[in-house]
Structures are given as structure tokens and as C-alpha cells.
Amino acid sequence: MPRRKNNKIDIKPSWIADSCNxxxxxxxDTLENLRKSSIxxxxxxxxxxxxxxxxxxYMPSNHMPESNPCPLPVPKPKPRRPTAKPTAKAAGKANPVEQSVDPHTLDDHVNIVYRICIPPLKPHWQxxxxxxxxxxxxxxxNLIDQLINWQLLDRIMELPQEEATAMFQKYVKKLLLLQQVD
Incomplete structure (x- = not known):
């Protein structure tokens, strides 16, 4: 069985400047100060x-401080693996035939398709x-924003897409009719 080589690096001692002296x-200094005093x-x-x-x-080599070797270089950290973030599924792809229209250029009673995107506000939602x-x-x-509440979101985010859209549409129509009556 082959022997492993010892991977120790010879470290040369490094001294703090003038620590030997x-x-x-x-x-x-002590002797000079004593000579200056009145003796x-x-x-x-x-x-x-x-x-x-x-x-x-006096032997200066006997009074050397302990060696202060330079520390070994710290190994570079391994690159982190990219973490996989859960990707949100595309809720619905827009048809290329559909065109966006500025509603402010239309008459008030023209029906338009209004897309509302709801982010995952709770961990189990998409x-x-x-x-x-x-x-x-x-x-x-901007009357739709006033109609959205947590009770509605809890219901529609748990249902399948078509059923949730139908429930949301029905809820909006009902509340818009109530607002018109007031």
C-alpha cells in the first residue's frame, strides 16, 4: 500500500518588526534614565x-519571542449550487389575436376583457x-379593486381556473349591480 505524502507546508517564522530588540x-533606556538622574x-x-x-x-537569540507564523491561506469557498425556485405556472396565455385597448378611449358601456393577476399571497397559492x-x-x-377582499380570494384561489373565473365574474356583476342601485 503506497504511503500518503504529508501535505504540510514549511512555514517560515515571521517576526514583528523590532520585537527581537x-x-x-x-x-x-533604563540605564540612560538612571544616568540622567541625580546619583x-x-x-x-x-x-x-x-x-x-x-x-x-546577554544572548539576544535566547530572548527571541515565539514565532508568529503566517496563517495558511484560507481555501476558497466552493461555488454555491443555484437553488431551484418554484416557478409560477402561466395562468393563461394571451391570444396573439387579442389586442390591448386603452379603456379611456372607449365609451363607458362598451364591454371589455379586464385581466386581473393575483400573486401568490399565501404559501400554497399559485x-x-x-x-x-x-x-x-x-x-x-378602478371599481374592481374595491370589490376584492380576502374572503373572495380564499374561495377563488382554491378552485380550478374556469370555475374560479366564473365565480369571480358572477361576484363582480352582482356587486356592480348593487352599486348602480345605490
Whole structure:
């Protein structure tokens, strides 16, 4: 059985700038500050003697800080798989023969086909559209929006397309007749 190679990378130690000289700087700064202060001649001679002994016995390599190796490069993250979003089924394809017409250019009592698209407002619903036959004035005055409520949506979004469209059409006609009477 072949042996696996060890994939370790040789990491060279990296030092913080001037960290090797820290102890040297501390001692020299301390001795300089003591010399500047008011001390006697014998104390100054003792400081000189201490400094020479320290220089003879101090080994900078013994006082090196611990190595601070550079971290290994972080592996690049794997590209995410695209998540599949549920696509809304096309509720009804418009016939190429049908043309859109601006209802404001028509007489008020001309019947038009008014398409209402309802997005999936609840998680179990699908996007659906309903083609209603209404007079042009209803579209001009935007009267359909006032008629739509949650009770109606709960009923028509659960039914098959043709049955839901028929129920919606009947509901709109009934409420438009009530508005005309008022």
C-alpha cells in the first residue's frame, strides 16, 4: 500500500518588526534614565559595571519571542449550487389575436376583457389571472379593486381556473349591480 505524502507546508517564522530588540531597548533606556538622574559617582560606576556584564552575558537569540507564523491561506469557498425556485405556472396565455385597448378611449358601456393577476399571497397559492368581462367605466374608475377582499380570494384561489373565473365574474356583476342601485 503506497504511503500518503504529508501535505504540510514549511512555514517560515515571521517576526514583528523590532520585537527581537525589545529587551535590549528596555535595558539601555533604563540605564540612560538612571544616568540622567541625580546619583552619586559610585552608583554611576556600578551602573557602568552592570552594563558591561549585561552586554557580555546577554544572548539576544535566547530572548527571541515565539514565532508568529503566517496563517495558511484560507481555501476558497466552493461555488454555491443555484437553488431551484418554484416557478409560477402561466395562468393563461394571451391570444396573439387579442389586442390591448386603452379603456379611456372607449365609451363607458362598451364591454371589455379586464385581466386581473393575483400573486401568490399565501404559501400554497399559485399566481393566477382572471379574465373578466366588464363595462369600460368600471376599469376607468378602478371599481374592481374595491370589490376584492380576502374572503373572495380564499374561495377563488382554491378552485380550478374556469370555475374560479366564473365565480369571480358572477361576484363582480352582482356587486356592480348593487352599486348602480345605490
Amino acid at each position: 525589545f529587551f535590549t531597548h528596555v535595558i539601555t 552619586s559617582r559610585t552608583e554611576k560606576m556600578a551602573l557602568d559595571k552592570l552594563e558591561t556584564q549585561w552586554m557580555q552575558h 399566481c393566477r389571472s382572471f379574465d373578466l368581462s366588464i363595462p369600460a367605466y368600471v376599469c376607468k374608475d
